[in-house]
Amino acid sequence: MISYLKKINGEVRETDSIDDSCWVNIYPPYEHGTLDALSKELDIPLDFITDSLDVDERSRFERDENSTLILVNSPVLNDEGKDSEAIYITLPIGIILTGSHIVTVCAYENPVIDKFLENKVKNFNPADRQMFVLQIFEQNVFRFLECLKKLNLKRNLIEQELYNSSRSSELQQLLRIEKSLVYFVSSLSTNELLKMKIKRTDLLKIGSDNNYAELFEDVIIDNSQALEMSNVYTHILSGTMEAYASIISNNLNIIIHRLTIITIILLVPSIVAGFYGMNLDFLPFTHYKYSFIFIVIISVFLGFALVYYFSKDRK
Numbered sequence: 116m117i118s119y120l121k122k123i124n125g126e127v128r129e130t131d132s133i134d135d136s137c138w139v140n141i142y143p144p145y146e147h148g149t150l151d152a153l154s155k156e157l158d159i160p161l162d163f164i165t166d167s168l169d170v171d172e173r174s175r176f177e178r179d180e181n182s183t184l185i186l187v188n189s190p191v192l193n194d195e196g197k198d199s200e201a202i203y204i205t206l207p208i209g210i211i212l213t214g215s216h217i218v219t220v221c222a223y224e225n226p227v228i229d230k231f232l233e234n235k236v237k238n239f240n241p242a243d244r245q246m247f248v249l250q251i252f253e254q255n256v257f258r259f260l261e262c263l264k265k266l267n268l269k270r271n272l273i274e275q276e277l278y279n280s281s282r283s284s285e286l287q288q289l290l291r292i293e294k295s296l297v298y299f300v301s302s303l304s305t306n307e308l309l310k311m312k313i314k315r316t317d318l319l320k321i322g323s324d325n326n327y328a329e330l331f332e333d334v335i336i337d338n339s340q341a342l343e344m345s346n347v348y349t350h351i352l353s354g355t356m357e358a359y360a361s362i363i364s365n366n367l368n369i370i371i372h373r374l375t376i377i378t379i380i381l382l383v384p385s386i387v388a389g390f391y392g393m394n395l396d397f398l399p400f401t402h403y404k405y406s407f408i409f410i411v412i413i414s415v416f417l418g419f420a421l422v423y424y425f426s427k428d429r430k
Contacts, residue, residue: 116142117153120232122240127232133157138241139218140228143168157213158182167209167220174207174305176318183318185210185248187309188302189227189255190262199287201294202269203262205302208255210248217244219251227254245319249330252310256337259303263344266292270352277359289356296349303342310335380421384414 119130120138130137133156141153141164154161163184166172177184188205208227209220219228228251230236236250270292273285313319314331321327391410 116145117149118142120241122242126234127239127241133216135215136242136244137216138247139216140232141167141218141220142224143222157211157216157218159211159213159218163209163211164218164220167207167211168222170206170222172207174302174309176309176313181214183212185212185309185313185318187252187255187306189225190259190299190302191223191225200291201298202266202291203295203298205298208251210251212244212248217241217247227251227258230254245321245327246330248319249327249334252334253330253337255306256334256341259299259341260337260344262295263299263341263348266295267348270348270355274355286356286359289352289359293349293352293356296345296352299345300342300349303338303345307335307338307342310338376425380418380425383421384418387414387417 118140119133120127120140121130121134121136122128127138133139139153139157141150150164151161154164159182160179163177163179163182166184167186172186174187176186186207186209189208190203191206193200193202193204206222206225208225209218211218211220221228231239231250231254236254239247239250241247270289273288273292277285310331314335319327319331321331387410391406
């Protein structure tokens, strides 16, 4: 799906054709040959569009004679729904700057781009391409911070459940959170390097404009904060997983210890009873009238003696 958008009367609205200073947004699905036609119409390399649709692309920028491609990774909810997969994954947002247009390309619907489509970003105007790019960076960082808060809240809730009962389902959820954080750390690191390189090379031609420069600096700081939060949450989660693994191992050792004691307690009386099941004449109390009762009493006594022995507090 290809949309041509402009800001009219304070709202982003879709138009029927490409005008100067309009925003072109590309979402799948689209008909065969559409991307080729759009590439020729806007005079941009087809690789810029196809690279933006590759979910494995990392954050980077690339220049051509008439256009510039900026790829920045953004968090999206994983729709696969498998228990073994991460809750969030990261996918690239392609931003293509031409002489008079800005093109955004995503492999799937992206909450960051949706905010612009729904007029939820303050002072947004597609005609101001430099500000638009900086606002995409800003909203992308806000999206990372929002997802990090949700993951941390989910982790806290799972930990509370694990205090009551250590079940495999909770541990699987923690593993999914850990995978999401790994995606976040990797993407935020590459995003930070990308922004620092854009700032150093002045790719957006911000120059000495204070408004752009201050916003870009704030975005870089927020990205560093999100990266630090991801690292902290990753370390906390790793420590939590190791702690619960130790707790489960310790609980298993306690259970095995108790079962071993019970086995020994039951084994000794069984040995005594087994000796008298041999039908041998020289066994003690063999011809005694109350031998059965006496042997049962001895077996029970030995069992209680072992219980008392193992229940004593020994230093």
